[in-house]
Amino acid sequence: MGRMPPTALDLHSAAYAWSIKRKRMLLHGGLVDSKANSKLFEFDPNGKANDGWSDVTTTGDQPGSVFAHCMVPAYKGTKMVLFGGRRRIGQSSGSIYILDLETLSWKRGADVDPSQARYSMTCTAAGDSFVVFGGSSDTNSPKDDMLIYNLKTNQWTDQFYLNTPPPPPPPPTKTTTVATSTISTTASTSIIPSGSGPAPEPEPSGSGPVPEPEPSGSRPVPESEPSGSGPAPEPEPSGSESTPKHTNIAVVVGSVTAALMILSLLFFIYRRYASKKQDISSGQYDRGTYRDKKYKDTERIHSQESLEDRKDSQRRQDFPFEAHHLKIILICICFKNNNMYTRGILNGIQP
Numbered sequence: 001m002g003r004m005p006p007t008a009l010d011l012h013s014a015a016y017a018w019s020i021k022r023k024r025m026l027l028h029g030g031l032v033d034s035k036a037n038s039k040l041f042e043f044d045p046n047g048k049a050n051d052g053w054s055d056v057t058t059t060g061d062q063p064g065s066v067f068a069h070c071m072v073p074a075y076k077g078t079k080m081v082l083f084g085g086r087r088r089i090g091q092s093s094g095s096i097y098i099l100d101l102e103t104l105s106w107k108r109g110a111d112v113d114p115s116q117a118r119y120s121m122t123c124t125a126a127g128d129s130f131v132v133f134g135g136s137s138d139t140n141s142p143k144d145d146m147l148i149y150n151l152k153t154n155q156w157t158d159q160f161y162l163n164t165p166p167p168p169p170p171p172p173t174k175t176t177t178v179a180t181s182t183i184s185t186t187a188s189t190s191i192i193p194s195g196s197g198p199a200p201e202p203e204p205s206g207s208g209p210v211p212e213p214e215p216s217g218s219r220p221v222p223e224s225e226p227s228g229s230g231p232a233p234e235p236e237p238s239g240s241e242s243t244p245k246h247t248n249i250a251v252v253v254g255s256v257t258a259a260l261m262i263l264s265l266l267f268f269i270y271r272r273y274a275s276k277k278q279d280i281s282s283g284q285y286d287r288g289t290y291r292d293k294k295y296k297d298t299e300r301i302h303s304q305e306s307l308e309d310r311k312d313s314q315r316r317q318d319f320p321f322e323a324h325h326l327k328i329i330l331i332c333i334c335f336k337n338n339n340m341y342t343r344g345i346l347n348g349i350q351p
Contacts, residue, residue, distance in 0.1 A: 013067035015085070020077030021101045026056070028082060029066045036065035036087060060106035063097045070123035074130065074151060078102065081130050081151070085119050092117040092138050096130070096149060109154050118143055127162030128152040 014030030014037070025043040029036060040056040047054070063069075069085025080099040086092055094117035096109040121135025121143070132147040150157050152164045 015069045015071035015082060017071050017073050017080060018077075019073055019080065019101055022077075026071070026080060028063070028071055029069060029085065031067045036067045038063070038065040056104065058099065058104045058106055061097070061108040062106045063095070066093055068119040069093070070121060070132070072123050072125050072130075074098075074125035079151075081123070081125055081149075083123055083130070083132060083149075084117065084121060084135065090138055092119050092136075094118075098151070109149065110156060112147060112149075112156055116145075116147060125151070126160075128164045129160045129162070131160070 014027050016025055016027040018025050022042070023044075027041040027043065029038060031037065040058060042054050042056045044052045044054070046052070063082055064087075066085040066087060069082060071080055071082040073079070074081050078101055080101060082097045082099070083095070084093055094112040094114060096111070098107045098109060099105070100107070118132075118135035118137060122133050124131050128151050130149040130151055132149070133145075135143050137143060148157050148160055149155070150161065150164060152161075
């Protein structure tokens with residue numbers, strides 16, 4: 001069995017732990033002659049010199065003198081975690097230090113809240129979490145709570161993780177582009193040729209009044225109304241009132257339809273007249289071909305009338321369908337359907 005380390009330690013106040021990486025036991029701090037010690041020792045069970053004990057030289061942000069603290073291996077013995085303890089009687093520490101056993105370099109983590117500083121506690125490490133339980137405060141009051149330190153994020157937390165999940169991705173940043181417009185005020189000056197009328201005054205901008213230009217000759221320059229300050233001038237009424245678009249379309253459609261119907265009627269009358277004339281000239285005209293029995297009876301009844309009446313009756317019988325008949329039919333359709341397009345047709349065939 002090896003001897004005590006070169007420096008005698010009191011009251012088992014040092015922190016010690018076995019390192020799988022180095023296959024040695026590490027011992028840190030403790031009390032020497034009632035004073036805190038800052039040295040780190042190493043014990044090799046197979047060592048010959050000094051019964052296996054030796055000092056370990058480290059770099060980085062070292063823990064300093066402390067006792068009644070704890071030290072445990074982490075990450076399969078590649079690191080050592082040291083926490084808490086006392087700097088002196090009545091002054092507890094809340095600092096945490098991590099020793100990299102490959103580089104023998106200390107790194108300081110985030111201190112715990114001063115109200116949670118403690119000594120003579122129990123510590124362990126598993127995965128990414130370093131766990132502290134119990135201990136005593138500066139007033140020697142025992143503690144029954146637990147602290148957890150995340151070795152990956154270097155923060156004290158209330159959740160235990162063997163493998164800390166990756167942090168959520170940051171929300172996408174919204175880039176807002178503010179378009180700035182530059183408003184320039186330009187004062188324009190018009191040149192009045194000789195013999196012309198008075199020159200109009202340039203309109204002032206919204207920022208302030210614009211000085212009036214000096215009049216040319218003896219003619220006065222009319223003042224212009226300020227822009228943007230008063231109500232907009234009403235537009236001058238045109239010669240005729242504006243007609244709704246759909247009304248104009250209805251009138252056009254009605255006029256075109258009426259014109260087509262009149263042309264069709266005239267064409268029908270012309271064809272009938274031409275056919276009758278051709279039959280008369282060829283000697284094939286038969287009044288019974290173009291008139292039914294009613295027209296024949298009417299002709300016999302009016303045979304005693306005067307020549308003028310007979311001619312008029314003959315005209316009505318040969319051409320019974322006239323333009324006023326077409327208009328009467330369209331009026332009936334208009335009153336039945338109440339359609340604007342039919343009313344437009346009627347307007348197109350007004351006498």
